[in-house]
Amino acid sequence: MMAMRFLKRSVAAGRQPVTRSIAAALLLILPIAGCSGPQSALSPRGVEAFSIGPLFWTATWVGLVVTLIVVVLVAVALYGPERWRTWLGQDWIIIGGGIVFPVTVLSGLLVYGLLIMQAGAMRSAQVGLESITIRGKLWWWEVVYTTPEGEEIPSANELRLPVDRPVRLLLESDNVIHSFWAPQLGGKLDMIPGRTNELVVEATEAGVSRGQCAEYCGGAHALMSFFVVAMPQDEYDAWLASKAEGARAPATAEQERGQRLFLENGCGACHQVRGTEARGLIGPDLTHVGSRLSLAAAALPNDTKALMRWITDGQHIKPENRMPPFRQFSGGELSALAAYLSGLE
């Protein structure tokens, strides 16, 4: 009854300038232009993302239609002919449109959403899937593959997947809560300390997309991203086999000098380069760092210039990150280090 009285009062009120509201509405549409590209949930490239897609579009379209109806009714209530306004003020319209309609529409959407989630849960319950462990770190991703022989292959900041083969992601954290979100693959799932959350994903086409930590996790949260590389199955298997091997030996004199500097300056305290004395487990595994698409959890491109910047000035690129600055190197030493690391493909 309160609503009825309010509506009647609104109907009785005078006209308002509308141009400003239209401009505001247009501004709100602008961000939608950003909804494309490698991190867009609107261009699905995974089975899970495809099943979330219809849910998103259904909810969006239903919302749009309801909004339009409401806007039209409000316009009629404000500016319509007297006869229409009287008709709108009837009790059954208000009860029907204000209670029955929303309850029906929202319940329908809820059931629909639950059905889709149920399908997702069924997919997660599949047994015998190959799994990849992803641990949220401050502020990067540790990615551990397992070979068919059961050997664990540590890597970082990049998720490689076989196309058309479901993979179980085991999402963990040993520090704060992170959230794993690769929008083109599927929905997001939190990484909670002391728990292993499981997310099954299946890429539907080869290509590169991008993911992002979706739960604020401290200073450099916004710079905690990763690339997803979906590869044809045979290519993926060959890739995994090659990454199971230790690091490539330095090929040039400069790379050799770089390796010596790497080992002498304590880089191995935190970083592992399998096949060398560097066995640190605190920072990302660098055994094949040269073959990755990005550095520092997609904060930098992977080239020698960025490597040199990261070693000396990482705190400016990614404030508060856990790696101290190493500024003791001369220009030549830095290039040698970068050459060595780039060569670790």
Add this chain to the structure above:
Amino acid sequence: MRRPLLPGRKGLFLALVIVLFAGLALGAVFIFSGVYNVAAARHHFDITNAVIRLTLRRSVKTHSLGIEPPAGLAEEALARLGARHYALGCEPCHASPASSRNPVVAEMYPAPPPLSEAVNHWQTEELFWIVKNGLKFTGMPSWPAPGHDEEVWALVAFLERLPNMDLKTYAELTGSTRTADFAFLQDMSVEGLAAMCGACHGDAQTAPVHPFAPPLHGQKPAYLRRALIEYAQNRRQSGIMEPIANELGTDVIEQLARFYSNASGAPMPSQTPPGSAALRRGEEIAEHGIRGSDIPACRSCHADSASGEFPRLDGLPAEYIAIQLRLFRDGVRASSTYAAIMAPIAQRLSEEQIEGVAAFFASQRPIAGEAAQR
């Protein structure tokens, strides 16, 4: 209507404004005319002097509230370390049982008091505050290493013993009857300099005077060179080492670094054995680090196979290692290239872990001689 005898509120306000401006104008004339005599030869009026002294005394008293002397202040070893700095850094102005006050210094205004007597006027924490912070307009500098309070306490430990000290005790505490200042270091041979260093850092026969002054023998030369250069350039903080390193040329630093890397030293006096739990904790961090806390193994850098710029820690006194880790942690030692690496790691260590690591490295045997060459 009769005019009132007394000025009204308005008149009173006007009078105040006039007096204020007249005062300001007089002050301006006083300053800009230059009639005030700033000569040190022309002393303050007695009343001015009394006010200044009262202000100083009250200021020191208030500002030193809440300062707690450390537990080991009465230790003679600490006083010895302080005495050695006093002989180089303080005696030239403040005299000592071995020397009366320099007549030139005596004409400073205010003149630095001969401390053998003046120390009696101050409480322990007041002495600490003065040495640490200096005194405005007196020529008394603040401690050159802000935040390195342990050094200041070493000096205070000596000052506490200074009143009525006889020459023999003074010579014994400072390790020399010779009085000097830093400048004479410039003219010394490497052997002479090493003897000077040895007064605190020990030599083949004697252990270091106090654990705060680490033994240098068998240390990596590149690290020793870097440490002296960082002291000289004010990138590493020490009120004791900075003025010494400042007088040393690069070639002398090079020779000293080589001398010490080859030298063998006396063993450290046996330290109170730490609990085995602390040792184990320290060993775990030193050898393996703590992955969950992002603490890398100390040995990744502090090993003979690593760069010569990383110091060797084996056999260093636990107190020294612990103090340095706290200086790293608290940002006192953070401005040099290498300190910037160590500081964030030290911040991840708890007090217990610092003590464990320090105890572990202190329990390791130092490597001397050729093995030290890198």
